[in-house]
Amino acid sequence: ETGVTQTPRHLVMGMTNKKSLKCEQHLGHNAMYWYKQSAKKPLELMFVYNFKEQTENNSVPSRFSPECPNSSHLFLHLHTLQPEDSALYLCASSFRGRSSYNSPLHFGNGTRLTVT
Amino acid sequence: TQLLEQSPQFLSIQEGENLTVYCNSSSVFSSLQWYRQEPGEGPVLLVTVVTGGEVKKLKRLTFQFGDARKDSSLHITAAQPGDTGLYLCAGTNAGGTSYGKLTFGQGTILTVHP
Numbered sequence: 015e016t017g018v019t020q021t022p023r024h025l026v027m028g029m030t031n032k033k034s035l036k037c038e039q040h041l042g043h044n045a046m047y048w049y050k051q052s053a054k055k056p057l058e059l060m061f062v063y064n065f066k067e068q069t070e071n072n073s074v075p076s077r078f079s080p081e082c083p084n085s086s087h088l089f090l091h092l093h094t095l096q097p098e099d100s101a102l103y104l105c106a107s108s109f110r111g112r113s114s115y116n117s118p119l120h121f122g123n124g125t126r127l128t129v130t
Numbered sequence: 131t132q133l134l135e136q137s138p139q140f141l142s143i144q145e146g147e148n149l150t151v152y153c154n155s156s157s158v159f160s161s162l163q164w165y166r167q168e169p170g171e172g173p174v175l176l177v178t179v180v181t182g183g184e185v186k187k188l189k190r191l192t193f194q195f196g197d198a199r200k201d202s203s204l205h206i207t208a209a210q211p212g213d214t215g216l217y218l219c220a221g222t223n224a225g226g227t228s229y230g231k232l233t234f235g236q237g238t239i240l241t242v243h244p
Contacts, residue, residue: 018172054139054236055236056134056233056234056235056236056237057173057218057220057234059231059232070231104172104173106172116160116161116163116178116180116222118163118175118178119165119173119175119220119232120175121172121173121174122172123170123171123172124171124172
């Protein structure tokens with residue numbers, strides 16, 4: 015039990031489909047993140063939410079749409095994806111603030127996404 | 131843009147051998163975190179080093195933060211098959227607009243053969 019739960023674990027979708035990834039954390043953290051993990055590349059930060067307000071969007075294409083209804087839940091809505099978007103999508107949470115800038119990230123086990 | 135270079139990218143060794151993974155940057159970080167990721171799982175924090183020159187030990191793993199806080203190393207003594215995984219370093223910025231942002235290295239895939 016990691017404290018951060020992601021569903022589904024695996025997802026195969028066509029380029030015209032619409033799907034959503036879900037993330038839930040039970041650690042009382044105030045910040046949640048979406049990362050993309052591709053082979054041979056560093057983890058890429060996509061979005062950051064702090065107290066359910068989006069504080070960072072790292073030039074992510076609009077076909078990825080995040081939603082954070084509260085501090086415990088985070089979604090990533092997907093539509094008209096491309097094959098190059100196939101990757102492991104990791105959700106993470108942490109404490110974030112001036113006194114906690116070293117706080118580690120707690121990751122979920124990810125959603126393995128394949129776009130056909 | 132801050133970058134962290136990890137080396138080597140791949141490491142394949144026999145059980146009982148020692149190894150060192152390096153994490154280098156031209157930028158200064160306020161702290162450095164090391165994570166391990168096993169297949170099918172997310173990264174899990176191993177350690178955070180904060181002070182320049184700091185050394186931390188976690189059983190057979192020894193972590194060091196460079197004096198100038200630009201580099202770090204992970205040394206594993208007498209590696210075991212259970213050490214197999216992807217090792218990631220991540221640096222934290224403490225100031226400016228990148229406050230609290232983590233920069234990840236590209237990772238080192240370690241395989242320890244029985």
